Amino acid sequence: MNGSELRIFSGNSNRALAEEICRTINVPLGNATVTAFPDGESFVKINENVRGQDVFIIQSTCPPTNHHLMELVIMIDAARRASAARITAVLPFYGYARQDRKDQPRVPITAKLVANLLVAAGATRILTMDLHSQQIQGFFDIPVDHLYASPVFFAHLAKRKTDRPLVVCSPDVGRMKMASAYTDALGATLAVIAKKRRTPDEVEALTLVGEVAGCDVLIVDDMTETAGTITAAADKLKKSGAMTITAAVSHCILNETAYQRLKAGPIDELITTNSTPVNPRDLPIQVLSIARLLGDAIIRTNSNESVSGLFQIKGF
The missing domain is CATH 3.40.50.2020 (Rossmann fold)
Structure with a gap:
């Protein structure tokens, strides 16, 4: 894949960051409608051709966490059904990360459940930053690029x-x-x-x-x-x-x-x-701002270059 195939879209959780990332790497933010029906159901429509493209969807799962997570899952599904060649979910903040283990009787491991949802929706790669615990990377059966601030x-x-x-x-x-x-x-x-x-x-x-x-x-x-x-x-x-x-x-x-x-x-x-x-x-x-950090990672992922070589910090 090369830079000409790169497409970046954003949900509503942190659009300002997505716009700054796009300005930093000189890539336009993709045209997508991300809104809700009167009853609260999320609605997504990608308003441009992404067939065979390398799609990056930027969305932090911050409050309202469930709403933003659903937006992300639906955007991934929309890109998959529009025949995107590769879909990278860019989560500057990965919500539910504190629920990463079964430390009480009859509680879920929700961080793993969220990982399953993203993969089931059609994500082929995850780009995230400063996970609450490192083992969450192992919850995914797809590649995860874990950056540090x-x-x-x-x-x-x-x-x-x-x-x-x-x-x-x-x-x-x-x-x-x-x-x-x-x-x-x-x-x-x-x-x-x-x-x-x-x-x-x-x-x-x-x-x-x-x-x-x-x-x-x-x-x-x-x-x-x-x-x-x-x-x-x-x-x-x-x-x-x-x-x-x-x-x-x-x-x-x-x-x-x-x-x-x-x-x-x-x-x-x-x-x-x-x-x-x-x-x-x-x-x-x-x-x-982490716009330059994430922008460089997106460009390197799109070019199939090493990301860990750029962002690995001594001692981690």
Whole structure:
């Protein structure tokens, strides 16, 4: 396949990102009608010929998650029935990723179910970023290109100058590998917080391992919805003598509780990406663009070039 066969379409979850990706790689955004009937049923029509083409459908499954997931599945099916040669589902944010294991009796593994839906609809490849857990790649029986937002964060953080030592903190044990990669790239030391989740939106930071007194601290996480984990970690760090606290979170699905916690909490700045739409609301929230990252991956996929060679980060 070559660049002339490339077609990019977008659902309604994050059209601004899709438009920016297209501007970045100088490819027009495809013409598709993605709307809903009065009863809420999604309707899709691709308004141009995609027969034999290499189709990329950009859609984050962010809130309203079920609606955007259905849009994506229906768009994939529409492209398949229009005889597209290859269909890549581009999910800057993969929803349902936290339901990736059976940790209670009689619960589903919904991350696997979503993978089955995408494949059944006709996706032949997945392009995504910063999955909640790496094993989700194995839920697919089709190729998955898994990118990291780390290069975007590194470029932003490298511009900062401070005389104080930097500590990268993992807000829970599950993010240790990510935090370790940041320490290698930024020349920092590592800290970790053990947490206890009391309710789905309430977290207690229990124990800090590492020295943060007199240091600037960077908390790294893959996603936040209520900001419970990162604000609980920030409280613990501030009480332990941290000077400034910055959080770098790949996906921000902020609800009202999150905004209230960020406003009242000790986090000096939250850095995130536009993988989902983010409204800073006059808070110190810096939104970095991943359009170039995803655009380069799309071009390389279309050209059958290596994607992992470009975006693999030391330590991952």
